Amino acid sequence: MNDNVIYTQSDAGLNRFFAKIYGLVGMGIGLSAFVSYLMLYVFTDNLIASYSNPVIYYGACILELVLVFSASSAARKNTPAALPLFLVYSALNGFTLSFIIATYAQAVVLQAFLSAMGVFLVMALIGVVVKRDLSGIAKAAMALLIGVIIASVLNIFFANGTMSYIISLLSVAIFSGLIAYDNQLIKRVYQSTGGRTTDGWAISMALNLYLDFINLFLSLLRLFGDND
Incomplete structure (x- = not known):
């Protein structure tokens, strides 16, 4: 990545780095939620019509894969396209999520979302506070994910x-572990770059956390939905 300095090495600088990342994560989740809301409650007829044409959904999923890899690559290279790609991906993900959310009761969706938020906050705190190297957990989680x-x-x-x-249970465990690791990784990136x-970097970390949250939410949604 380029060496343009955004933060200085200090506790305040680290906090600003976290704030920058979580601002992006919140922006991505908020955009996905907004697009899903539009599809579910404003463009309901369009959503229903799309169910009869699976090409739309699967085409969007393929485009998502292209966008997420493109956004990740652009973030690593620190190019101006990184943020727009991340936001477009978040919006498109909201579109595809609406197809899944529509099959569950509203109470189940809310329960899964609030539970995902709770788990995310707890694991994020663990990742920030725990001094033990969580790289081993991340490697195990990635192996389990495959x-x-x-x-x-x-x-x-x-x-x-x-x-x-x-x-679904394994997926909850996997993404919970990755949330803790990715938060610890934020500190390591900041320290290894000397605050530079x-x-x-911020967009790359935000994309990781966004994916962790969305996958955790979907895993919990399937668990709660099976029990509904």
């Missing part, structure tokens, strides 16, 4: 309820 992805693909064909429940962090 297994969960494979199991999820297989379960599409078998549609096993028990397997779906286990996958860039907007690219």
